[in-house]
Amino acid sequence: MKKVLVMASGFGSNFEAIVEYFKNKDVCIELLSDKNNAYVLKRAKRLGIKSYIIPFNETSNFFLKHKFNLVVLAGYMRILPKEVLNLAEFINIHPSLLPKYKGLNAIKRAFMSGEKVSGITIHYVNEEVDCGEIIFQAECKIEPDMTLEEFEEQIHFLEHMHLPRVIEELIK
Ligand code: GAR
Numbered sequence: 001m002k003k004v005l006v007m008a009s010g011f012g013s014n015f016e017a018i019v020e021y022f023k024n025k026d027v028c029i030e031l032l033s034d035k036n037n038a039y040v041l042k043r044a045k046r047l048g049i050k051s052y053i054i055p056f057n058e059t060s061n062f063f064l065k066h067k068f069n070l071v072v073l074a075g076y077m078r079i080l081p082k083e084v085l086n087l088a089e090f091i092n093i094h095p096s097l098l099p100k101y102k103g104l105n106a107i108k109r110a111f112m113s114g115e116k117v118s119g120i121t122i123h124y125v126n127e128e129v130d131c132g133e134i135i136f137q138a139e140c141k142i143e144p145d146m147t148l149e150e151f152e153e154q155i156h157f158l159e160h161m162h163l164p165r166v167i168e169e170l171i172k
Contacts, residue, residue: 002171005068005088007032007076012040014074014093014159019047021164027171032062034078063087069171073125074163077104082127090125091170093163095155097121097137102130107155111148117141118151120158122166136166 004027006015012031019029031044031051044051054062060083073080073092080090096106098121110118119139124132138161140154 001026001028002069003028003030003067004167004171005030005032005066005071007034007071007073008038008040009033009035009077010038010040010075012038012043012075013156014163015040016043016047017160018072018074018164018167019043019049021168025168027168030068032076034059034076040075060084060087070167072163072167079127079129080125085125085127089170091135091166092123092125092130092132093159094121094123094130095159097139098123098130098134107152108148111142111151115142118155120155120162122163135170136162138162 006018006029008015015031022029029049031040031049032054033041033051034054034056036053041051056078063084064087068088071088071090073090094106096110097119101110117139119137121134122136123134126132138158140158142151
């Protein structure tokens with residue numbers, strides 16, 4: 001059975017979308033959070049998914065002991081060093097059309113900058129923030145009468161729709 005680890009530090013809506021997508025498929029999903037009070041851990045408990053709470057400085061040890069076919073950063077808000085990246089294949093989801101709006105608060109920054117189009121990017125992870133080779137992008141329009149909340153909803157809709165499908169392709 002293929003094993004996928006999702007790494008998340010916060011809310012975990014992408015984690016839940018991934019778990020739902022693979023529910024009746026032959027793929028094992030597990031969760032790693034660096035924060036012991038992250039809401040995503042509650043989701044994992046409710047969904048019956050095994051979770052690990054691993055402080056950032058113990059990440060490398062964790063990957064020496066546990067092996068996965070793919071590791072998915074979905075709202076994991078830390079930069080992984082090369083010694084960790086060498087231990088598995090890592091992808092990341094980011095809520096902008098990279099290379100635009102790397103880093104924090106990308107949705108809000110794209111919106112406030114008056115962009116007419118933004119979107120999401122799924123990419124391989126390297127040591128630079130939001131920088132590795134792009135695997136997939138999807139666009140959405142920012143209509144003139146759209147609120148930030150409506151735009152955020154669109155972005156998350158795209159993330160939840162595409163990320164599980166891309167994971168499935170990559171582990172085939
Ligand atoms: C997602 O929008 C993801 O693209 C973003 O964090 C959010 C996590 O949401 N990641 C980054 O900004 C990485 N630079 P979630 O916890 O509800 O899945």
